[in-house]
Amino acid sequence: AWLCMEVEGGIPLWPAAHHWLWLRLLCDTTIRRLLIIAPPESAKTTWVVAYLAASIGFFPEEPRIFASASGDVAKKRSMALRQVIESAAFQEVFPGVRLARGLSYEQHQWSVAHGGQARAGRIHPTVSAYGTGGSITGSRAFEAIGDDILDHENTRTAYQREFVHTWAHNSLFSRVRARVGRIILIGTAWHHDDLYARIRRSGQWVVCHLPLLSPGADVYATLTYPPGYRGRRLGEPVAEVFEEEHEQVP
Template identity: 35%
Template sequence: MAERARQHSLAEWARRALRPAGQRPAAHHKLLLQRLEHVAEGGCDRLMVLMPPGSAKSTYASLIFPAWWLHRHPRSSVIAASHTADLAAHFGRGLRNLALENKAFLGFELQRDSHAAHRFATDTGGEYFATGLGGGITGRRADLVLIDDPIKSHAEADSAAHRDLVWNWYRSELLPRLKPRGRVVLIMTRWHQDDLGGRLLQNGDDWTVLRLPALAEADDPLRRRPGEALWPQWEDRAALERKRAVVGPRVWAALYQQTPRPDGGALFRVTRIDVIEAAPAELRSVRAWDLAATAAGEGRDPDWTVGLKLGRDAAGRIFVLDVVRLRGGPHEVADAIVRTARQDGRSVAVGLPQDPGQAGKQQVAWLTTLLAGHRVVASPETGAKLTRAGPVAAQVEAGNLSLLRATWNRALLDELREFPQARKDDQVDALSRAFAMLAQAPAPARRLHVSLMAR
């Protein structure tokens, strides 16, 4: 083809693709196009796009982008997944029509036997395959995986079994189809704190996240003022506020602001927790552990082993100084505990939970031997988790807890925010134990400054 040698930018292609419909990219679409082009150029291999319904995110990410991807990577393969086969076929049909109508601009044609809505091949060696969640993809490989709307309803989002199904399909079927140096783009509206986006963020994988709420919040990626609408030409603030009053706070927080919250009140008011740049010098500190001894693996989503370091000053204010999290077997956990204790120093007491029964006693005895020279405080967990967390939650309510700024802040704050409905509560358990240890120990003495004249 005459234009095959020329490569066009994604923004240029988007303007051309939208022109027949009399449309053009809004500000949030332009930002999305920049992030998608960054993926295509190799600058990012995991992109998560979180936007509200009606923001046209699928038009750009699931129709315009894959056509341009095959323009820039003519011999590559794309797998596109959605919550149902019908939706996947809908995207595939739209993409196929775009490619047919713009073959000279894109530089490829569809092979003559490519008639299905959900799959086609190009004359340059490219392939596209669309599938619904759980659909068979065995034997296929992908340079690009697109996941658009993996959840279709609140009923699915609220079902733990369905969330597990989505997660396991992503981990065990879809992700293994990715070629080395392949890329994944997830486009979704958040439904639940434990949906696919939530699990991926909680799992510790390195994702670039583009989160654009319907009404702007602080530090908005588009530099909107707080409260400004995402796409005022389509739906202004007044219309969004009217919708907000009808859908209620839970739906609004999830679908429109992309910050899903548990159904019901959370115990910890995280808005009262401040983040500080440096901790006071005079602190009495402890490190409490919540233990799990199962490594992550196929079909498993085990708890985390968490070691949380907590300090208290002479005035009684408490500070979370450090959080260590790992998933591993018993020996990996033991090595982490010993290594962390050496880093903390012998002035920091080590708190360990003791499981009931002889095995729990033997585990504590073994760890105590490894921690020779350190003060070890071991005790069984008693009472419900909510009861154990109550005292430290009261400190949070009083605005008496601070975090030392670090990379672990977000994971801890997310878990505190969602407790007791959170999928994991290992950090909360470690925090509760650490606070109980500090509550039983005397506060550090205040230094007395005595003048020479008073001597």
């Protein structure tokens, strides 16, 4: 879907090295819990939108939650995603993905379907946008995306950090389908005890950390996996992973 995106002047958008890394992780559907921590202005939203557009192209009727730090920001990013879906370039790649007739098509909630005809009995939108702390309703989501759900205000005090932690687990994460749903968080770290820091310490997520500062000209991301992770790790030869997963034990 990034092939459908352009910068000002109609120049096609091209991923930098760290964006390719993010896309590898985002597109690996065996990763059920993914956290990407990166500095401000590193095009986090741009590439999350690119991934989500592709995901919607393949599975237009699956429900998704898109969360950001505030409801207004979430709506703006929802609209940016919808503009990609409606673009002529996207329609060339995913022909037939259209507005679902009879379902909501608002800034914060909208629906698409193959040929514009939703499957019988469908009631849940393709995308629902929420701000941090908002009441999340609806069915179990195919994917929950948190794009910069943390900011200075909601990480400033211990009370606010605890509130966000509780909301994320009780309202956002709990809306994802068990075993098969994905949770993807991407954002900037604000405090040593914010939600992202707690997730890193839990050791239960795949985490990609791109630092704000580096000792030299080269910048390296740190990629960590949960103990006992059975999916493919970036950098591992495919043959070794295949042999490990299909090892015959007498």
